[in-house]
Amino acid sequence: MDRLRRPAADRSIDCALRRAEIRGDSNIRSPEARQALERAISRRDGNAEWARQVRELSTSQDFRARDEALQERAADRISAHPDVREVGGAQRELANNQGLSDELRQMRADPAFQGLRPPDRQRAVINDMIRFAETPSFREMERQGRGRQALGIIGNLSLHASSTGNAVERNTVDSLASGRTNMDIVDNQTLFHSPDDLALAHPDSNTLVFNGRRANSQSPRDDLAEIAAHEVNHLRNGPTTAGTAERFLDEYRAYWTGRQARGGSGPSAAAIRGQMENLATDQGRGSPYDGTRDRYRSDPGFRNVVDRLVSDANRNPPVLHDPEEVRQLLAAARPRNPGTAGGYLDRPGNVDNHN
Numbered sequence: 001m002d003r004l005r006r007p008a009a010d011r012s013i014d015c016a017l018r019r020a021e022i023r024g025d026s027n028i029r030s031p032e033a034r035q036a037l038e039r040a041i042s043r044r045d046g047n048a049e050w051a052r053q054v055r056e057l058s059t060s061q062d063f064r065a066r067d068e069a070l071q072e073r074a075a076d077r078i079s080a081h082p083d084v085r086e087v088g089g090a091q092r093e094l095a096n097n098q099g100l101s102d103e104l105r106q107m108r109a110d111p112a113f114q115g116l117r118p119p120d121r122q123r124a125v126i127n128d129m130i131r132f133a134e135t136p137s138f139r140e141m142e143r144q145g146r147g148r149q150a151l152g153i154i155g156n157l158s159l160h161a162s163s164t165g166n167a168v169e170r171n172t173v174d175s176l177a178s179g180r181t182n183m184d185i186v187d188n189q190t191l192f193h194s195p196d197d198l199a200l201a202h203p204d205s206n207t208l209v210f211n212g213r214r215a216n217s218q219s220p221r222d223d224l225a226e227i228a229a230h231e232v233n234h235l236r237n238g239p240t241t242a243g244t245a246e247r248f249l250d251e252y253r254a255y256w257t258g259r260q261a262r263g264g265s266g267p268s269a270a271a272i273r274g275q276m277e278n279l280a281t282d283q284g285r286g287s288p289y290d291g292t293r294d295r296y297r298s299d300p301g302f303r304n305v306v307d308r309l310v311s312d313a314n315r316n317p318p319v320l321h322d323p324e325e326v327r328q329l330l331a332a333a334r335p336r337n338p339g340t341a342g343g344y345l346d347r348p349g350n351v352d353n354h355n
């Protein structure tokens, strides 16, 4: 009934929404929508008429008087509007930053990008690239002539995350695009254990460091997704000391998380057996895991846990333990020294790279 009988407040909101030509629905999550709205409001100089309308709408008593759900829906619609994507996405930088414009154009021309459905998955990729372009990490890499390479990596990580809908990947990309995790690209090969390594984590500076000679927009997206999730997982869980059960868990969990990001059903039994060998049972030297291999030989409690993980992986059908189960096994197996503070093994770890 009651278009005619609706109160003036509703009509004025509808009117403002229509005036701004806001169409369609969007699944952009509310914090982002709010952020876009705030940005749109603050960028009065970017697109004056648009911003004025948004500001008028969002600060109006009518709008504020509405229930939260309506405000969220309106903010979603506003953030989905092409003008806001620009205003909200640092329009000035967009206009002046040739590298960003070029990378965005290239992304939009990518068939994998064009195939993303529904359209908000495409928006998520564009938003990630624009958000990332506002981080100090990007500005620093750009200063070093690495801006486009960095954007290419972020764009591809985001494209993979949007294609698979994988939560670990989404969290990983968010972490980088928001600047919560720093990013760098370096050519210094001595930093990497192997010249083939795509990246490593630098916990002291909370930085994911990509190998400048290996990682770029041409890198296989599965590999980029796995390594980024693996290394960000190290950063999310904090540093550990070489040769300890904590370091073993740190690597096991990062490996597990990285495999989740790659897509599919996570690591296979064979992959877990390979990890056990690499991290503990191999007798060889010269590995980054010499310390945990030594511990396997010298610490019976630790050895029992590793042996159990191997024998369970060998069962038919195989039994694989997720990182939290492994943490609990390691915590139960450690020597009970009075005065030894608990800590790393007693706290649930971060297995999906959430913030």
Ligand SMILES: [Zn+2]
Residues within 6 Å of the ligand: 230, 234, 251, 254, 255
């Ligand atoms: Zn690792």
